[in-house]
Amino acid sequence: MPWYLYHALKQLFPSGRFFSFFSLVSITGVMLGVCVLIIVQSVMNGFGEGIRKRLVETDGDIRIRSNEVIYDWEEYYERLEAEPDILAVSTFAEGVIMLQHQNRPKFPMIRGVSPWDENQVVPLEKFITLGSLEDFDDEGVFLGEGLAYTLRAGPGSIVEVFTPLMLERLKEDEVLLPREFKVIGLFRTGSPAVDGNTMISTQRVMQELYGLEDGVHGMVLRLRPGVDAFQYARWLEAEVLRPGLEAVSWLESNRDFLFVVEQEKRIISFILIFIILVASFSIAIALMMAVIRKTREIGLLVAMGARPRQVAYSFCFQGFVIGTMGTLTGILMAMVCLHYRVPILAIYTKLTRSEVNFLGQYDVYEIPVHYLASDFIVVTCFAIGISTLAGLLPAFRAARLKPADALRSE
Amino acid sequence: MSDVLIEAKGLKKSFLSGTEPIPVLDGVDFRLSAGTSCSIRGESGSGKSTLLNVLSGLETADAGELHWSGRRVSGLSLSGLAARRAASIGFVFQAYYLAPELNALENVLLAARIHGRVDRATTDRGIHLLEKVGMGHRIKHSSTKLSGGERQRVAVARALINDPPVLLADEPTGNLDEKTGEAVLELLLEMTAGEGKSLVLVTHNPEFAARTDQQLILHLGKLSEN
Secondary structure, X not given: OOHHHHHHHHHHOOOOOOOOHHHHHHHHHHHHHHHHHHHHHHXXXXXXXXXXXXXXXXXXXXXXXXXXXXXXXXXXXXXHHHOOOEEEEEEEEEEEOEEEEOOEEEOOEEEEEXXXXXXXXXXXXXXXXXXXXXXXXXXXXXXXHHHHHHHOOOOOOEEEEEOHHHHHHHHXXXXXXXXXEEEEEEEOOOOHHHHOOEEEEEHHHHHHHHOOOOOEEEEEEEEOOOOOHHHHHHHHHHHOOOOOOEEEEHHHHOHHHHHHHHHHHHHHHHHHHHHHHHHHHHHHHHHHHHHHHOHHHHHHHHHOOOOHHHHHHHHHHHHHHHHHHHHHHHHHHHHHXXXXXXXXXXXXXXXXXXXXXXXXXHHOOOOOOOOOHHHHHHHHXXXXXXXXXXXXXXXXXXXXXXXXXXXXXX | OOOEEEEEEEEEEEEEEOOEEEEEEEEEEEEEEOOOEEEEEOOOOOOHHHHHHHHOOOOOXXXXXXXXXXXXXXXXXXXXXXXXXXXXXXXXXXXXOOOOOOEHHHHHHHHHHHOOOOOHHHHHHHHHHHHHOOOHHHOOOEHHHOOHHHHHHHHHHHHHOOOOXXXXXXXXXXXXXXXXXXXXHHHHHHHHHHOOOEEEEXXXXXXXXXXXOEEEEEEOOEEEEO
């Protein structure tokens, strides 16, 4: 081992002691910064991943839409079903209705589906919290839990539906009578926007309500795992679908929302980076103090034949070792904290007598964690790089010391 | 190889006090032969340490020529001098300058590491030198736990680890009491004579100076025989 590396290591870990106070404090600073950064990024990833998973489950991987009612859907249904990368296809018709229960009106979305086809694309059966898919027929509807709560409706309730088509008929002096449906069950997807604003009927009912005849508004596809939904949508548009039919991946449908989630993670990470910068600043100060304190020792090293640049390497390497050890221990500490996050959160809520209100949204009932290798690589490179840079200024000063002046210094 | 280890001709060195140059060395001639010892005495501030620094290449002279073992080294950069110095010159300073993070043996071997030589034989030599300076029983002790005399003994061993032909000792007994200082000087003379080295001893003490082969006095920037 070159002497300057040996010297650097001995400065940090002196003989007879495990750590010098300086190295302990510096490593702890980097460790805390890295730990907090990894924890925050992994939890933010967890929330993002949970939300993404929920969006894919609710929306399917790809939706095929058109500005007009699609009457030739059967042709494409068969072609899409034959594609090896498509696991399931389902059709749907959707629109806005006025829904009323005991004089409580709401204007939710109605989604008409072929129940068993839909269940292959979206885990409808899994979402149903009350009732059964077996009972789903043209007389019954499922309500989202949030919608049912607003309307004070539940299984067995009779709800009245008014559609835009009825309003058209009203203009022709026809008597406006609502269509009555029996609520046969409730569902919860975990997405508040869907659960609070959606009613599910059979596709046949929706076609009647909107006067679509046998047309649909679109199709939903479930892809084989690992297939890039965005790229596949582009391929479908180019190779399979006719002009006027648009394939939209779940990433595009929720672009704005996903962008906000991603930006939130980036902004929080950016703010937390300052913890590492503060830690590196303390490393720079500590190393600078060491250079001043060890001025005569540096003079001696040169007297014994050390080259100035080797002295600089020694101080730079100290910054590197501090950064590396701080990063590794920080990652380890973050993993331990995340592993025991449930008891840690329990202790926190007990001590602060608070409730963690964010849990429950998007069906997230515990702090979610998702590790991304890229986060670890970026944080590691950044922390080690900054720590090494923090050693540069002291190293430069040490290298510039004239040996005779250094030996003479008081 | 030349028999003359260090030869200096007309060395001049001055320091600036504000804009005023203060001459410290004013045409110093010096010659150190192999296996000999010499002492340099002078008043405080007369430039003894500066002369030692210039002779060892820690400081460059404003004028004059410097040769190590017949090779001209004046004009070389400090970095260039550093590489040659590791093999040519050993230092013993008044304040010992042991690294507090290292134990006695590690301090001795640090000089060898800088010279690029650390193997079993070097470690054995380090232990042997520590034993010779009477520190064999404390080789693993932290340097911070050694007394002044013990530290200086370790410093002597460190100065000899690379087997340099010349030892420069800058008031090596200055921080020690009379008895310990006497013992350290004895050790220094014994070790240099025993290992066939040359010694340049800077000291205030005329009795210590008298025990070297050649006694020189630095006065007003000029070096003269006592």
